[in-house]
Amino acid sequence: MASLVATVMVVGIHYKTDVPDSPSFQDATWNQVLQEFWFGGIARVAVPMFSLIAGLLYFRSDDGTFTCYRKKFFQRCRTVLFPYFIVASIAMTSWLAIHRLRSDSVDMGAFEFLTMWLVRPPAEQLWFLRDLMVLVAIAPLIRWATQSRTHQAVSITALMTAWTTNFQPFPIIAGWHLIHIETLLFFTIGCCCASQVQWVNRVPEWRNSVTISVAGLWFSLVAIRVWMRPDFDIWYTDVYDFPNLIVHQLSILVGCFALMAIASRIDSHRLQCWSGASFFVFLVHEFPLRAAIELAVERIGDPALSCWLVFPGVVIGCYAFALLTSKRFPVAFALITGGRTPAGAGKLIVETTRGVSTNNTAEQVAS
Numbered sequence: 001m002a003s004l005v006a007t008v009m010v011v012g013i014h015y016k017t018d019v020p021d022s023p024s025f026q027d028a029t030w031n032q033v034l035q036e037f038w039f040g041g042i043a044r045v046a047v048p049m050f051s052l053i054a055g056l057l058y059f060r061s062d063d064g065t066f067t068c069y070r071k072k073f074f075q076r077c078r079t080v081l082f083p084y085f086i087v088a089s090i091a092m093t094s095w096l097a098i099h100r101l102r103s104d105s106v107d108m109g110a111f112e113f114l115t116m117w118l119v120r121p122p123a124e125q126l127w128f129l130r131d132l133m134v135l136v137a138i139a140p141l142i143r144w145a146t147q148s149r150t151h152q153a154v155s156i157t158a159l160m161t162a163w164t165t166n167f168q169p170f171p172i173i174a175g176w177h178l179i180h181i182e183t184l185l186f187f188t189i190g191c192c193c194a195s196q197v198q199w200v201n202r203v204p205e206w207r208n209s210v211t212i213s214v215a216g217l218w219f220s221l222v223a224i225r226v227w228m229r230p231d232f233d234i235w236y237t238d239v240y241d242f243p244n245l246i247v248h249q250l251s252i253l254v255g256c257f258a259l260m261a262i263a264s265r266i267d268s269h270r271l272q273c274w275s276g277a278s279f280f281v282f283l284v285h286e287f288p289l290r291a292a293i294e295l296a297v298e299r300i301g302d303p304a305l306s307c308w309l310v311f312p313g314v315v316i317g318c319y320a321f322a323l324l325t326s327k328r329f330p331v332a333f334a335l336i337t338g339g340r341t342p343a344g345a346g347k348l349i350v351e352t353t354r355g356v357s358t359n360n361t362a363e364q365v366a367s
Contacts, residue, residue: 002260002263004263006049006259008315009039010046010285011281012039012043012311014285015039017297018304018305019032019036020036025228033226042219044251044252045252045255045259047128047186049259051131051182052187055190055191059139059194062194069139072136076136079339082338083338088118088126089117094287119176125285125286130176131179131183135183135184142191163185165242166234168181169181203260215258215262228241277323280333281318
């Protein structure tokens, strides 16, 4: 459920249409403020949540042996790297087709072409899958760094300090960091949670009043950050001040707890099935779909306000397309998504956590 909500948040981030262009709150329009609040603030817990879930699922069934590591690495090649390659190929083909239709020349050599195709494709959301494969590759190192309480305290403190101050220690390769400090931190937190699973189990046990209070704190912190600096941005830029950076990072930490607590209270068979389509939606919602929608919006309406219609339309359309494709073309759907199916993934995970199943198939499906 948390993954489903996070996927919807990611769609919102990519379909935001108007952003504040001044650090002064008084200069921002209400449309800009609302979009910044929801998609520049609330939705920013999506990537940390994905990373935490990925780390938890990976290390929950990891026994630390090379055999297990090799098995998991090749499993992730099938469930992460292969979908990355398919979507990157589609995005690259679409990018070339668009340039050809516009009669724009493409001046790049073979190396630049391969780099753009395989390392920095036009589909922006794929940076997370690239990060995830690097994290899987260095998983034994992360396991070693968290093998004891002392190791965990030192590792989390160091990573948390770097993340809080937005320090990115890893080099940029083809325009993206080799690993973003945020994905590394929360993947490592997921690793710690795998060995101390009671930490995770306590959150769904919160009373409703506690969940409401934490969610209220989350929303309040985001509102404060938007008021402090509406044009806040840390994505390969430094449009921020240290106080609003701290508030932003704190809102993400609180938001992760709130999202887990809220998601644990969602008990819907239909949404469980929809959650199995989330990865497909994650793969297809961006380029070239976004380019086509932006072109249509420019011709028929006001781009600044289009977000409030386009965003829900894309979410509903992509999920509907995913469910239809999974039924009509199940083999192709499974190929693109690395075996994740709406009919089985969410239900299997829920049944496993409730003790209906005793094997590790839920982790395999979710990975």
